[in-house]
Amino acid sequence: MNIADQIYSAADSANQDRAQAIRDNLRDAIVDRRLAPGTKLSEGEVGTLFDVSRTVARAALQMLSFEGLVRTERNRGAFVANPSPEEARQVFASRRLIEPGIATAACERVTAADIAAFRAQLDEEGRFIVERGPTARRSEIKASGDFHLLLTSVAGNAILQRFMEELVARSSLVIALYGRSGVSACGHSEHTDIVGALESRDSGLASRLMLHHIDHIEADLDLRVRAGPALREALNF
Amino acid sequence: MNIADQIYSAADSANQDRAQAIRDNLRDAIVDRRLAPGTKLSEGEVGTLFDVSRTVARAALQMLSFEGLVRTERNRGAFVANPSPEEARQVFASRRLIEPGIATAACERVTAADIAAFRAQLDEEGRFIVERGPTARRSEIKASGDFHLLLTSVAGNAILQRFMEELVARSSLVIALYGRSGVSACGHSEHTDIVGALESRDSGLASRLMLHHIDHIEADLDLRVRAGPALREALNF
């Protein structure tokens, strides 16, 4: 469980706030499933791994707790979130509510430079789809999320940006937990279609495509409360 | 500037997390404009007022910083947020994006008990409108925000609830800063109309009414960048 692989890649970029750097590192690790849901993140351990005191480790965990990526229990510690099916539904309900509007807003502000950035992002996604193996799958989930964040950044609203960052991160957790098949096999083509709608500035189409896209992602989840997981959860942990 | 008036009203309800209690207290104070935008909130001072150490005061301020209610500057301290016109626009753009959908969702889940709660809330609002004076105006803004939070709670999505709590709090700040007239003079009747739409479960109407309502609130703001504030900001601070 070596979390602190790329400490310094983040540390030198953030000479301002170390807690934030640790937060970003942990978030990436959680979203990439290098840290499994339910994993305990004790303040002391995190502090040791990142070579800081418990104070700053605690601050980082508190941030992640706000984002819903870790759950903290009083006097017990912090654990990587293990979203319930109900939570998963709420995450996607929120995205259905917000993202079509973001697509609409993005349509009105998109520039040629943005389109170029989208093309690059789509290429990146495509690379991971042809590859196989768990590593590629993780990168695929991450790249898919990055697409949505890129779209949000085009909309140019810092508040929505933060909301979407949280939703995308939590979605990645949910997909990793409940995902059935290769999500983005169809997702990639849908992303391409959305970029097409953006390019022609057809906000109605972009909005509709986005809604369907989210529906497809959620449809790929298996959110039934199975006897298996409940039992496994009760015994295995 | 006596913040700690009602410490214990919050403290005994929250023997679990003192930082959260302080956060709630400060948030109320900010939203009610008992703490003016720009006011410095030093860790030491907050800690002394609430009779806790700087550690927990710091945690409370960090939470408020996440919510966008205070702005923190490194090695300088925390200040009550002073949202710029651009920020104000983003707050309301976000609400326009989210709240119509919340109204729709609420329509599908509203119960008779909810309707009764709405009636009580509307009465509460009405009480403050007939009163005059700054205290009543504050209570009016707060009650108006509470209506939107009540509606969100009916929608039954914890994530959206948190988003809306942030947006409503920031809106209150914005209204207090840039509001022109009595916002809720018309706002109250619009709230009443929305409850009516809920009661008849007309989700399309509820959604439209909500959108217009937000537009009206924003239309009452004066978001022009006046020479005054910019100059005052540059010199006075």
Place this chain on the structure above:
DNA sequence: TGCACAACAATCGTATGCAATCTTTTTTGG
């Protein structure tokens, strides 16, 4: 053998101390 209880270990919650940084005031040179 099985259960209750007590001691132990691990971890968190919080207070406090020190160094770094920023702001303000004082001093000094022109």
Place this chain on the structure above:
DNA sequence: CCAAAAAAGATTGCATACGATTGTTGTGCA
């Protein structure tokens, strides 16, 4: 008298220390 440098003061950033709480292990008794 003014400007610039230097020192003082205030406040944050961070680490560490100590008491409190929780979960676990071991022991005695039925």
